Amino acid sequence: MQxxxxxxxxxxxxxxxxxxxxGQPISAQxxxxxxxxxxxxRWSNDGIxxxxxxxxxxxxxxxxxxxxxxxxxxxxxPKKRPVVKRMKKGDCLMFTxxxxxxxxGCDVDFSIVITSTDDNAPxxxxxxxxxxxxxxxxxxEFLRNDPDGTxxxxxxxYFKSHQYTxxxxxFNLKHPITDGPLxxxxxxxxxxxxxxxxxxxxSVGKTIMPAHEYTLASLTAWPGSHARYSHKAGxxxxxxxxxxxxxxxxxxxxRSQGHRLDLNVNTKGGQYLRNHLVLEQSRHVTDxxxxxxxxxxxxxxxxxxxxxxxxxxxxxxxxxxxxxxxxNSPHATIILENTWAYPADDWAGFHSDSIFSGHLQSGARxxxxxxxxxxxxxxxxxxxxxxxxxxxxxxxxxxxxxxxxNGTYLKACVNYLVIFGQPFDANVPDCGCAPDVASKxxxxxxxxxxxxxxxxxxxx
Numbered sequence: 001m002q003x004x005x006x007x008x009x010x011x012x013x014x015x016x017x018x019x020x021x022x023g024q025p026i027s028a029q030x031x032x033x034x035x036x037x038x039x040x041x042r043w044s045n046d047g048i049x050x051x052x053x054x055x056x057x058x059x060x061x062x063x064x065x066x067x068x069x070x071x072x073x074x075x076x077x078p079k080k081r082p083v084v085k086r087m088k089k090g091d092c093l094m095f096t097x098x099x100x101x102x103x104x105g106c107d108v109d110f111s112i113v114i115t116s117t118d119d120n121a122p123x124x125x126x127x128x129x130x131x132x133x134x135x136x137x138x139x140x141e142f143l144r145n146d147p148d149g150t151x152x153x154x155x156x157x158y159f160k161s162h163q164y165t166x167x168x169x170x171f172n173l174k175h176p177i178t179d180g181p182l183x184x185x186x187x188x189x190x191x192x193x194x195x196x197x198x199x200x201x202x203s204v205g206k207t208i209m210p211a212h213e214y215t216l217a218s219l220t221a222w223p224g225s226h227a228r229y230s231h232k233a234g235x236x237x238x239x240x241x242x243x244x245x246x247x248x249x250x251x252x253x254x255r256s257q258g259h260r261l262d263l264n265v266n267t268k269g270g271q272y273l274r275n276h277l278v279l280e281q282s283r284h285v286t287d288x289x290x291x292x293x294x295x296x297x298x299x300x301x302x303x304x305x306x307x308x309x310x311x312x313x314x315x316x317x318x319x320x321x322x323x324x325x326x327x328n329s330p331h332a333t334i335i336l337e338n339t340w341a342y343p344a345d346d347w348a349g350f351h352s353d354s355i356f357s358g359h360l361q362s363g364a365r366x367x368x369x370x371x372x373x374x375x376x377x378x379x380x381x382x383x384x385x386x387x388x389x390x391x392x393x394x395x396x397x398x399x400x401x402x403x404x405x406n407g408t409y410l411k412a413c414v415n416y417l418v419i420f421g422q423p424f425d426a427n428v429p430d431c432g433c434a435p436d437v438a439s440k441x442x443x444x445x446x447x448x449x450x451x452x453x454x455x456x457x458x459x460x
Contacts, residue, residue, distance in 0.1 A: 025256075025429070026182070027220040028057035028097050032211045034073070034080035043071040043082055049216075053432075057097045059217060062185075064090030074117065074208060081211045085204050087122050092187040095219050102177040102223050109255060110184045111168040111248050111263075112217040113210050116158040119194045120205030124152040126189040127167065132175035135185070142169065142262075147196060152189045156207065163281045164210060166242075166265040168251065184219055213402070215245030220252065225427070227260035233419075234285045234325065234332075235265045236276045237297030240339060242267035243397065244408035246415075249431050253416045256427045264288050272299040274317040277324070286321070291329035293419050295378070296321060297337040300401065301348050303363030304356060315370055322373035333375045335418055338364040340384035340407070344400035353388065357381050378418045380411050383448040392440060394433075406441060409433050413445035423450060 028051035032039060042048050047068045051057035061069035061084045069091065072083040084093070095110070108129060116123075124146045128135040137143065143151040154167040171184070191199045199205065209216050231254075235247050247265045254261040266281040273296060276282035298318070306314045322334050341347060341357035350356040360381045368374040387395055387410060394406035403411060409431050413424075423446050430438035 025220050025222050025225070026097060026100055026102070027218070028054040028095075029218040030059050030095075030216040031214075032082050032209065032216055034211055040073050044073060045070065047071045047084070049082060051097075054097065056099070057219070058095075060094045060096070061087075062092050062094050064088070072206075074206075076117070079211050082209045082216075083117065084207045087188050087205070087207055088199060089122070089188050089191040091122075092185040094183060094185045095217060097182040097219060097221075099179055100177055100182045100221065101179055102173060102182065102221050104173060104176045105226075106173045107222045107225075107227060107255070107260065108171040108173060108182065108184070109168070109220045109222070109251060110171070110218070111166075111215065111245075111251070112186060113164050113166050113214050114156055114186075115162065115164045115208055115210075116156045116194050117206040117208045119158050120199070120203045121156065121158065121194055121207045122188040122190075122199060122205065123155050123157065123192050123194045123196065124150070124189045125154050125156070126151065126187050127153040127169050128185055128187060129171040129173070130181070130183040130185075131171075131173055136171070136174075138169060138171060146190050146192060148190060148192070150190045153186075156194065157280060158194045159280075161268070163266070163268055163279060164214070165281060166247070166267065168248070168263040168265065170260055170262065182219070182221055213239065213243045213397075215248055218245070218248055220255075222255060225256070226258070227255065228258040230260040230262070231292040232262045232288075232290055233264070233293040233295065234288055234291045234329075235263060235267070235295045236273070236282055236285055236321070237267045237295070237337070238271040238299065239267070239269040239402060240300055241297050242269070243402045244405050246403075246408050246412050249408060249412035250415055252429055252431060253412055254420070256429050257416070257420070257422075257425060259420065264291075270299070272302065272317065273321045276321055277317070286324040287328065289328045291325065291332040294322075294325045294329065294332050294334045295337060295415060296335070297339065300339045300342070303339060303361075303367065304348065304350070304359035305363070306367055307359040307363030310366075315367055318367050319371050319373065322371055326373045333419070334373055335376045335378050335415070336364060336368050336371075336374050337378045337415070338381045340381045340403075340411075342396060342401040353385070357385050376418055378415050379448055379452075380414050383410055383414045383444050386444045386448060387441065390440065390444070392437065392444075394437070406433055406437055409438060410441045410445060413442050414449060417445055417449035421450070
């Protein structure tokens, strides 16, 4: 069902103790489903949410003194979400996988999606890992300073239109863990609220985390598997990207193949590329420097509209966004996603999957050829066509347009191959898909991308 998210990452190798053999990741993923009354009760009573793929792994809201903060469940429509009230400097969200054995030098990937429901919530957060007996932050290059000069990893803001902050960080353990807990925390780093005012002692500001289609958080350790290469990627999209956590899937797939992928992401439902030119969280992404790769996903029907009407506004908006990235990252490979055809609204009014897909593919190629900053097209529509032809299940969510878990995995696989251009090895994760289906989806992605430059390559 749509409201029960499957894993984005590998299922945990074992539950307790979680002792990984070489190359086998240890993983936990947190999501909240508003129909899950047991989870809601535990969050409200104890401030704890259990990982969906590992019942021993927990997310907990804690005061500076280590005491638990009781959570709340937002009653705001359309979706109920986990909320923490009255957080102040030093309070944190703690993510724990107990009883693991990890070697020194092990990489640990952490990702979280978070926002605020009002201006009074804390704005600045520091992400840290427990390494030995000390809490450790990443190097200074991954940190910024707030107005007081205090380092922070990410900030949240209140927007009536719900712009979530998507944050991803890779740590490297300097000390081994022997049958002990793996812990990462997001700690409120200063007493400044979303408007940069001082948080008053009686503030009831609310920090909120997503439910349903988003990934709330994920934590993965990679023992015995060393990243050979490091890359930086910026990703802008909408719900077709945030459903089931496509960027986090891409990161996990890349990491399994020896590529560390540092992500800077913003995804907000219903957005066109033009919206990302003004969205504050998107500007954080476009203003970034030194990207190796950029992935852009427009509103799901835009490319078919362009193929039919050749509306210059669509091309102008794409050019403006790609130029913003090109200015700060002149050597980046900029990739335009070719969105898949979907059956909702009678194939978007085209009455045929092949006609809808044909317009989407043609429109994406025309835009890419006309925009000198676009380097490649990610032929996700072609891969979906092949998967439908083979009768692969689980491509679409119940609404008939958004991706279900298999569709998200196929999208991530295609993007990985467009970026790196090499077939998958045996270490690639299934990311919560059934193993036999995941294998078929990877094969479809390879057939679509490898050796088929006509689908995705162009000369800038």
